[in-house]
Amino acid sequence: MLNDLLIYQIKTNDTLTSIAEEIGMSSQELLNFHNSNCQKVGLLWFNGLAGIEKIVIPKNYKSEAQIRKEIDQSLPSQNLAPAFFAASYHCKESFLNAGEKTMNLEYEVEVALRENEEESSSGLIASVKCFSFKKDGRTPDDKMSELSISCIDSINPLLFDVAIGGTIKGIPQFKKLAETFAAKRIELEDFFTGEVSQKYMDKFAGILDNEAYFLSQIQSTLLYQLLFPKMDFFYQRKAKLEPFCPVKNSFPADFLFETTYEHVSEQHLKTIMSGKIAEAISLPELLRGRRSGEEPEEALEAGIILKYTTDKETKELQNAKALITLQQDGELYKEQHIELRKN
Structure with missing residues (x-):
C-alpha cells in the first residue's frame, strides 16, 4: 500500500x-x-x-470519470459481435434441490456467430452445439440418458436468431428441426426399443412441432441466458430492472440488477451483475409457469449472480459463471450453478 x-x-x-x-x-x-x-x-x-x-x-x-472510461474501453461492444465468443467452452453445471443430492453435469459447448444474410434482418445467427455429456464425472450409460442425449445430438447444432443487443429472439428454419429428427429417428428406433423409448421420442417430436414452446424452453434455460445476455448489461451505471427466468419453462420475473467490475489482471476484466427479485410472486406460480394475479402469502426470495471475464483487448469471453438461488420461507429450495470456461 x-x-x-x-x-x-x-x-x-x-x-x-x-x-x-x-x-x-x-x-x-x-x-x-x-x-x-x-x-x-x-x-x-x-x-x-x-x-x-x-x-x-x-x-x-484516477478520478471516477477516468476509471469509468478505462472500464468502458475494456468492455465488449454493446452490439454483440462474432469476436465475443471463443470457438468452444467447457461447461460445468450443478443442481441442488432441497432434500436431494447435488447433481453435477459437464459437457462441451461449441459456439459460432455470424451475420444474418437475410435483407430483412439486422440480427445475427448463432450456432450452438452441446455434446460429450458427463453426469457426476461419468458418461451416462442408462438407456434413458443415452436416448435423451441421442435425441439432442440428432438436431445439433441448434441455430438461433440473436438480436444485435445480445438476446435470443427466434429459431431460424424451425420446421427443419422436426424434419431432421424424423429422418434420424429411424436409426434411433433400431437401438432404442420398447414403449417407454417410443413415448419419449414421441414427446421430443411433439416439442419440435411447437415453435413457441421450444423457443420458451431455450430462452428460459440458464445456459442460453448466460451465453446471450443483453450486452448493455455490461454498461449499466445504475441499478436497473431486467427480466430473467430463474426456472426453466417458466415466465421471466423482474430482477433489480447492479453491475460492478473487477480487474482480474492487466489482460482480463470481470463484470459482475447481481440481481434480486423485485416483484412479489410465489414459488408455486413460478413452478407452474403462470401468474395467479393475486398477492402471494409468502413471496419468493430469489437472487442471481452473473460473472463475465473478458479480454480487455480482444473483448473475447474467457469465462462466464451464473448462480441462481431460490428460497421460500427462509429455506433454500433450489440452487443452480453454471460455469463456462474457454477451452
Whole structure:
C-alpha cells in the first residue's frame, strides 16, 4: 500500500485546492486521502494547510470519470459481435434441490456467430452445439440418458436468431428441426426399443412441432441466458430492472440488477451483475409457469449472480459463471450453478 503513496512538500502559495487540481482531485478528496493515510508515513492529521509542511498524496490517482472510461474501453461492444465468443467452452453445471443430492453435469459447448444474410434482418445467427455429456464425472450409460442425449445430438447444432443487443429472439428454419429428427429417428428406433423409448421420442417430436414452446424452453434455460445476455448489461451505471427466468419453462420475473467490475489482471476484466427479485410472486406460480394475479402469502426470495471475464483487448469471453438461488420461507429450495470456461 505504501507504494501507492507519495509525500508532497508544501511550497509557498500552495493551497489545498491548487494541489488537488494538479492531481485531478477535489480539495475535500485530497484532505480525506491524507487523513486516511497520514499515520502510515508518520505525518499528522489536519484540517487546513496552515503550519503543515508535508502531506500525503496518491501516486497514481484516477478520478471516477477516468476509471469509468478505462472500464468502458475494456468492455465488449454493446452490439454483440462474432469476436465475443471463443470457438468452444467447457461447461460445468450443478443442481441442488432441497432434500436431494447435488447433481453435477459437464459437457462441451461449441459456439459460432455470424451475420444474418437475410435483407430483412439486422440480427445475427448463432450456432450452438452441446455434446460429450458427463453426469457426476461419468458418461451416462442408462438407456434413458443415452436416448435423451441421442435425441439432442440428432438436431445439433441448434441455430438461433440473436438480436444485435445480445438476446435470443427466434429459431431460424424451425420446421427443419422436426424434419431432421424424423429422418434420424429411424436409426434411433433400431437401438432404442420398447414403449417407454417410443413415448419419449414421441414427446421430443411433439416439442419440435411447437415453435413457441421450444423457443420458451431455450430462452428460459440458464445456459442460453448466460451465453446471450443483453450486452448493455455490461454498461449499466445504475441499478436497473431486467427480466430473467430463474426456472426453466417458466415466465421471466423482474430482477433489480447492479453491475460492478473487477480487474482480474492487466489482460482480463470481470463484470459482475447481481440481481434480486423485485416483484412479489410465489414459488408455486413460478413452478407452474403462470401468474395467479393475486398477492402471494409468502413471496419468493430469489437472487442471481452473473460473472463475465473478458479480454480487455480482444473483448473475447474467457469465462462466464451464473448462480441462481431460490428460497421460500427462509429455506433454500433450489440452487443452480453454471460455469463456462474457454477451452
